[in-house]
Amino acid sequence: MKWKILIVDDSNVVKTVLMKALGESGAPIQSVFDASNGKEALDTLRTESIDLVFADINMPVMNGVELVERMADDPALKNIPIIMVSTDGSLSRKEYLQSKGVRAYVRKPFTPEQIRAVVREVMLGR
Amino acid sequence: MAVDSLLSSRAMENAVISVLNDMASTRASVIKPENLPRFDHALIHAHITFEGPSSGELGLLMDPGFAADLASRILGMDESGDLLQDMVLDAVKELLNVVCGQFLTQRFGYEPAFTLGVPRVFPLGAQACNVLLTGPSILIFRCDDSILPAYVRVKSRID
Numbered sequence: 001m002k003w004k005i006l007i008v009d010d011s012n013v014v015k016t017v018l019m020k021a022l023g024e025s026g027a028p029i030q031s032v033f034d035a036s037n038g039k040e041a042l043d044t045l046r047t048e049s050i051d052l053v054f055a056d057i058n059m060p061v062m063n064g065v066e067l068v069e070r071m072a073d074d075p076a077l078k079n080i081p082i083i084m085v086s087t088d089g090s091l092s093r094k095e096y097l098q099s100k101g102v103r104a105y106v107r108k109p110f111t112p113e114q115i116r117a118v119v120r121e122v123m124l125g126r
Numbered sequence: 127m128a129v130d131s132l133l134s135s136r137a138m139e140n141a142v143i144s145v146l147n148d149m150a151s152t153r154a155s156v157i158k159p160e161n162l163p164r165f166d167h168a169l170i171h172a173h174i175t176f177e178g179p180s181s182g183e184l185g186l187l188m189d190p191g192f193a194a195d196l197a198s199r200i201l202g203m204d205e206s207g208d209l210l211q212d213m214v215l216d217a218v219k220e221l222l223n224v225v226c227g228q229f230l231t232q233r234f235g236y237e238p239a240f241t242l243g244v245p246r247v248f249p250l251g252a253q254a255c256n257v258l259l260t261g262p263s264i265l266i267f268r269c270d271d272s273i274l275p276a277y278v279r280v281k282s283r284i285d
Contacts, residue, residue, distance in 0.1 A: 010244075011220045012213060016201055058223065058242045087227025090239035108224045109149040 002030035003051040003123065008041040008067065009034075009085070010059045014108075018054060018085065021112040027119050038062030042070060045077055052123060057086040057093075065097065072100045081122050085110060130280065131263060137233035138184070138225075138265055138278040145225045146269065150199040154267040154274065162266050162275065164256050170215070171250040171258075172222040176230060178240035182280040184226050186218070187255060192272040193218050219245035229278065 005022065007015050015034050022029060033048060035041040039062040041055065053071075057064035064084060071077040083104045084097055094105050103122045106114055139156055146152040169187045176182055188196070197209055197217035222245045230240050250258070259275050267274040 011216055011223070013197070013200060013217045013220045020202065058244070060244055087224050087242070088239075089227060089231035089236050091236045093239045108227065109145060111148075 002028045004031050004033065004048060005029060006033045006035065006041060006044055006048075006050045006053045008036075008038065008053065008055040008059070008064065010036045010056065014056065014085070018115065021110075021115040022119070024112055025116040025119055027116075027123070036061075038064060038067030038070070041067055042077075045071070045080070050080055052119070053080055053082045054085050055082055057084060057088050065093070068097055068100045068102055083118055083122060134182075134229075134233055134278050134280050135263065135265060137229050138276060140232050141225050141228035142186075142265070142267055142274075142276055145221065145228055146196075146267075149221060149224060150196045152196065152199060152269050154269045157266050157268050157273075159259075159264050159266050162259060162264075162273065165252045168249045168251050169255050170218060170247060171255075172218045172245060172247045174222050174226045174245040175243035176226060176240045177243075178230075179234065179238045180280050182278065184222065184229060184279075185277045186222055186225070187250065187259070187275045188218070189272060190214075192269070192274070195272075196221065215247045218247050222247075233280075 007018050009015055019032055022032065033044050035044055037059045055064045055067055064086065068082060071080065071082065078101060081103045082101065083106060084102050085106045085108060087108045089107065104118045106118055143154050146154045170190055170193045171185060171187050173183065173185045194209055194214050197214040200217045223242065226242055263277050263279050265276045267276065
């Protein structure tokens with residue numbers, strides 16, 4: 001099975017670097033979708049069968065925390081794995097997001113190796 | 127220099143040096159503000175605010191050519207010539223966004239939660255740059271042949 005991945009970040013640079021890291025990770029990727037905020041992400045999640053979400057926190061329109069809350073409240077979306085990728089170092093916010101179902105948290109700046117490792121951990125359990 | 131201001135400057139120094147190294151494979155060192163040359167052309171000014179237990183603002187100023195060079199390094203490209211200007215500005219915004227996150231952790235630790243503003247990037251004329259850089263809380267970094275002025279201002283603290 002190949003995965004459909006959604007990257008949610010308002011920075012095209014982050015999306016580009018993340019796509020490159022995913023491409024080099026060896027993960028079985030069918031396609032990568034992108035969104036610039038939580039609202040756009042929800043639109044994509046309701047029309048595409050997404051297997052994994054990478055999301056930033058600090059975004060305009062709808063931030064990553066609200067996106068996670070909306071997904072947690074939606075039975076159709078709550079089981080989709082989410083990996084947060086953010087500059088935010090707050091432990092309390094990290095714990096809150098994990099309580100809402102976030103599977104992993106990657107602090108920016110990240111390396112391709114970190115992305116490969118977190119995808120393995122979240123999607124393959126190793 | 128007040129202790130708070132000194133701690134903020136140190137945290138900013140560490141954040142800029144580590145983020146430039148980790149994101150853009152660029153080594154930076156701090157130089158004395160009195161060694162800062164007067165600018166005779168516009169610079170790119172990146173600015174971000176933060177709010178939480180303390181509020182404040184951070185900024186970076188850089189030559190457009192150096193910004194393009196940093197963007198190409200962040201994107202892992204060999205040359206900066208093919209980069210669209212929007213992508214260069216986006217890279218500068220993201221660089222400052224990450225610097226701000228690292229600064230807040232270095233300065234205040236992992237417990238307080240801060241809300242970052244959306245980074246803004248705009249050109250600043252030479253005269254305005256020179257005036258801005260005579261103000262307080264200015265840090266000057268040297269990266270290879272380029273000069274990277276920065277500032278951090280922590281406006282208030284609620285204990």
